[in-house]
Amino acid sequence: METPSLFKRCFAEGIGTALLVLIGPGTAAFNGIITANNNESTTLADIGVISFAFAIVVMAMIYSIGRVSGCHINPAVTMALASTGHFPWKEVVPYLIAQCVGGAIGAFGIVTVLGMDGVLLGNLGATVLAPSTGYFQGIVIEAIAAFILMFVIMGIAVDSRAPKEWGGLVIGLTVGGIIMMTAGATGASFNPARTFGPYIVDSLLGGNINWIQFPIYVIGPIIGAMAAAFTYNYIVGTRELPLANETIHNEVAK
Template identity: 80%
Template sequence: MEPPVLFKRCVAESIGTALLVLIGAGTAAFNGVITASNNAATTLADIGVISVAFAIVVMAMIFTIGRISGCHINPAVTIGLAVTGHFAWKEVPAYLIAQCVGGIIGAMAIVAVLGMDGLHLGGLGATSLGSSTGYVQGMVVEAIAAFVLMFVIMGIAVDSDAPVNWAGLVIGLTVGGLIMLTAGATGASFNPARTFGPYVINSLAGGNISWAQFPVYVIGPIIGAIGGAVAYKGLTTKPQVVGSDPHSVKV
């Protein structure tokens, strides 16, 4: 069966990324509203709830639009797949634009749901470095998270030998676990579009955003995703025997 045309796949990516930001980052924003209103600190239990929200929406999107666009909903994932030959480079720009547009739409939808408190108190769930996290350390943390995510995606969704119908659950739970680990250090993005949308709407509405930190959420995830994809491909590539000489192999 022929895959949907590029335009339809891009629309699916935009919708998927928008819902990722709305439900995932929106839950983080709602938690920010609650903690700010009660003058309370964010707890590990709060991080757990946010992680579950992200896990749920990632699972839902994979099962919903995976058959349409592949459900990348993350520029780093798209680039990682392209580097390893699992996605056409000529389609990468269209996917990246669709994902970033989706991130902006999702951030706007948070305002629609939570009102201006979601922006002024919750920051639209925008990511930022922890008080004790340095710039380079933040980039490393984001790279590690993206590496793990991409490694899992390659194994459960891309590999032809992967068990069928498990991708949504496994990838969703992986995202949730990574957020629990890295939220304190970087806000747990490992997705440039997820960070981009809330940054844009915060900036347009006069929110407090440090664009100087944005490269952390672009460079780190892209490096990590490429590393995860290349590492998995390297581990699973089988040598092909050429001719009758058993010592002549092509990798």
């Protein structure tokens, strides 16, 4: 099967990231509206629902656009794959732009569904540190979350010996599990585009965003994802894994 053009793959990444933000942070924003109107605190059950929403949309996107673009929908994943030779560096910037633009479009989609309450009460599902979480601690937590995700991606999606038909289910459930564990501390982003979309749109529409925290959601995920990719390569040996062109071909052929 012929590899789709870079434009088509970036277009797919933009759509995938937009839908990720619409469904994932959108569910978090809706929960924020409910808790604000009822003067209640977010519960573990609420986190479970939000985690499940993320898991569902990640699974759906992998099975929908995985064969087109590889379904990175996360700049940290793209950079980790490139850093270990499983994705061409010359295509990294177009992918990152597509993902960030998609994240912003998805955030505007939340406004379309929830209205200004989604901005003023739900904060568009924007990630924020808990009062008890320090800045450096936040970076470490986001790095750990991205490490877990990327390690699983390497094992189930990149390694040619893995059962690829299970990739969407395994990765989606992993995302849900990570969110359950880390949402209370950092908001559980481990995806710079997922944080960027709600941040930029919330700021444009008069929401309350602390941009000082944004580097946490860039530095942590990139470090964690790269560390996971190199760690997996070290464990299994680079000769057991496909190189950049092979990875693209394998994703397209699924």
